[in-house]
Amino acid sequence: MSRLDLFINRMVSQRACLDHAAAMTRSMNGPVFELGLGNGRTYSHMVEKMPGRDIFVFERAVASHPSSTPPDDMLILGDVNETLIQALARFGATASLIHADLGGHNLEKNDAFARAVSPLIEPLLAQGGLMVSSDRMYFETLGEQPLPSDAVPGRCFIYG
Numbered sequence: 001m002s003r004l005d006l007f008i009n010r011m012v013s014q015r016a017c018l019d020h021a022a023a024m025t026r027s028m029n030g031p032v033f034e035l036g037l038g039n040g041r042t043y044s045h046m047v048e049k050m051p052g053r054d055i056f057v058f059e060r061a062v063a064s065h066p067s068s069t070p071p072d073d074m075l076i077l078g079d080v081n082e083t084l085i086q087a088l089a090r091f092g093a094t095a096s097l098i099h100a101d102l103g104g105h106n107l108e109k110n111d112a113f114a115r116a117v118s119p120l121i122e123p124l125l126a127q128g129g130l131m132v133s134s135d136r137m138y139f140e141t142l143g144e145q146p147l148p149s150d151a152v153p154g155r156c157f158i159y160g
């Protein structure tokens, strides 16, 4: 499979999983967390698909498209290894949806990072909430959930 195919599969799956998780958690009141702003493409999609829901963005260095940059009061700046711990003190287990797209091109590094941040993410999710990730996560209590039919297995994961 070409790198273009892999990229397209990842994007299609990311959108499908986000849309699915947004619909499944629509009735929940808790905040939504976007971990990794990047260019802001998934953030912009989440804003469009989840009107009225508070979307907090975790990012160490903002470099997003101006049209997809969150307002200052919804931005949690810094390394997620620190800001996720602070978020637990601030929000508790209230997040209705958490989306993580923190990885780069090195799959081994991404996997090691996913293992490291999994225990920091897990306690933030509210009962009934969903966590969507581009990488496999390593949770103790959350289990892998079925993917929507338009997602490609292995390119996106949903936990709850």
Ligand SMILES: C[S@@+](CC[C@H](N)C(=O)[O-])C[C@H]1O[C@@H](n2cnc3c(N)ncnc32)[C@H](O)[C@@H]1O
Residues within 6 Å of the ligand: 035, 036, 037, 038, 039, 040, 041, 042, 043, 058, 059, 060, 061, 078, 079, 080, 081, 101, 102, 103, 104
């Ligand atoms: C793949 S990009 C996200 C792309 C985004 N989903 C989009 O659609 O444009 C990953 C982002 O995660 C951020 N990131 C990676 N490691 C981080 C860390 N330890 N703390 C905070 N942000 C981090 C990077 O700065 C980068 O902006």
